[in-house]
Amino acid sequence: MEEKISERARNIPFSSIREVFDKAAKLEKEGVDIVHMEIGRPDFDTPQHIKEAAITALKDGQVHYTANTGILELRKEIANKLKNDNHITVDPENGVVVTVGCKEAVLDVILAYVNEGDEVIIPDPGWLEYQYIVKIAGGVPVPVTLKEEEDFLMSPADIEAKITSKTKLLLINSPHNPTGSVLSKSHLEKIADIAIRHNLIVVSDEIYEKLIYDDAEHISIASLPNMSEHTIVINGFSKAYSMDGWRLGYVAGEATLINPIKKMHQYNTSSATSFAQYGGVAAYKDDQKAVCEMVKSFDDRRKLIISRLKEMPGVDCVGPKGAFYVFPSFKTLNYSSKELAVLLLEEAQIACVPGSAFGDGGEGYIRLAYSTSYENIEKAMDRLELFLREKTKYNY
Ligand code: PLP
Numbered sequence: 526m527e528e529k530i531s532e533r534a535r536n537i538p539f540s541s542i543r544e545v546f547d548k549a550a551k552l553e554k555e556g557v558d559i560v561h562m563e564i565g566r567p568d569f570d571t572p573q574h575i576k577e578a579a580i581t582a583l584k585d586g587q588v589h590y591t592a593n594t595g596i597l598e599l600r601k602e603i604a605n606k607l608k609n610d611n612h613i614t615v616d617p618e619n620g621v622v623v624t625v626g627c628k629e630a631v632l633d634v635i636l637a638y639v640n641e642g643d644e645v646i647i648p649d650p651g652w653l654e655y656q657y658i659v660k661i662a663g664g665v666p667v668p669v670t671l672k673e674e675e676d677f678l679m680s681p682a683d684i685e686a687k688i689t690s691k692t693k694l695l696l697i698n699s700p701h702n703p704t705g706s707v708l709s710k711s712h713l714e715k716i717a718d719i720a721i722r723h724n725l726i727v728v729s730d731e732i733y734e735k736l737i738y739d740d741a742e743h744i745s746i747a748s749l750p751n752m753s754e755h756t757i758v759i760n761g762f763s764k765a766y767s768m769d770g771w772r773l774g775y776v777a778g779e780a781t782l783i784n785p786i787k788k789m790h791q792y793n794t795s796s797a798t799s800f801a802q803y804g805g806v807a808a809y810k811d812d813q814k815a816v817c818e819m820v821k822s823f824d825d826r827r828k829l830i831i832s833r834l835k836e837m838p839g840v841d842c843v844g845p846k847g848a849f850y851v852f853p854s855f856k857t858l859n860y861s862s863k864e865l866a867v868l869l870l871e872e873a874q875i876a877c878v879p880g881s882a883f884g885d886g887g888e889g890y891i892r893l894a895y896s897t898s899y900e901n902i903e904k905a906m907d908r909l910e911l912f913l914r915e916k917t918k919y920n921y
Pocket of ligand 1: 625626627628652698702730732761763769772773774
């Protein structure tokens with residue numbers, strides 16, 4: 526049967542982070558107290574008013590397929606949100622497709638635009654799904670290495686150097702997983718200039734837009750002059766509204782850009798879950814108090830983790846401005862990121878993700894998600910400090 530498996534499936538590995546997850550689960554079964562910092566999702570419950578909207582929809586019999594592109598009420602809320610928050614104008618009738626999470630949105634966009642051999646520029650390190658989804662579509666992921674000394678911002682010069690006649694899409698993600706970097710307006714303007722000069726489509730994954738700190742500001746590249754005809758925006762509800770299990774996201778842009786994506790979505794999932802979409806309406810329509818509270822809590826944890834990491838000799842850490850990840854470097858230790866992640870689990874009982882799981886550019890780093898309680902972060906940092914004291918020659 527092995528020989529019957531498609532090349533497509535054969536060429537894609539299971540995620541390399543599974544090894545750490547499986548080991549953590551085994552240790553936990555044995556009664557070991559693990560601090561989980563590997564999970565890329567909020568630790569909060571979905572706000573009550575959003576749950577209630579979905580429950581009401583269920584009670585009202587909203588249990589059937591919806592329009593392929595999603596219920597119009599939600600598409601209208603998405604268009605309003607894009608206008609008010611991001612200064613982007615989209616037509617709710619033709620410019621929005623509600624998807625089963627951002628992940629489906631990325632898959633639909635790539636399938637709609639990438640032919641065999643087409644190149645897609647992606648950040649490295651970056652959300653690991655990008656490269657595999659491009660490969661599933663027969664495309665070639667072209668990584669642009671994000672450098673620590675440039676605060677992990679995707680360098681416009683490095684992007685331009687990777688453009689060939691086969692480049693079709695440029696994928697950007699700000700705020701960024703796994704580094705927490707946020708692209709500034711001037712940076713985005715330079716990327717926009719490249720996209721316009723080379724006639725590229727920018728796919729802008731903005732899932733972490735609400736999780737932003739200090740003086741950082743989220744700007745959608747689609748709002749820059751002449752960029753609406755070059756940009757497909759991807760966003761969703763998983764992170765800002767703690768709705769990752771609801772599986773709700775969307776793509777938005779000019780109707781001509783969105784039209785082919787509709788076909789991929791139609792043959793893929795038909796429509797997002799009916800009652801979840803009503804929850805999405807409540808998330809966008811009602812006040813944003815719950816989001817503000819979650820962001821405040823993430824920010825407190827972010828400050829704690831940065832200050833603790835910065836005190837640890839042998840660790841370098843660019844202060845993240847967005848999302849809920851830190852991406853410290855442990856390059857002074859003589860371990861690969863994978864070895865280090867296993868050691869941290871076994872000897873310090875901290876579950877984290879090796880940076881190399883996000884691409885070659887992540888080697889030497891570890892991703893720690895601070896989407897866990899303040900107390901857990903304190904506990905993890907105490908353990909990490911002890912671990913480093915044993916592993917390094919430094920005196921604390
Ligand atoms: N995009 C990025 C950059 C992510 O990190 C994630 C999830 O971790 C997603 C998209 C997936 O979002 P969703 O839960 O909406 O599928």
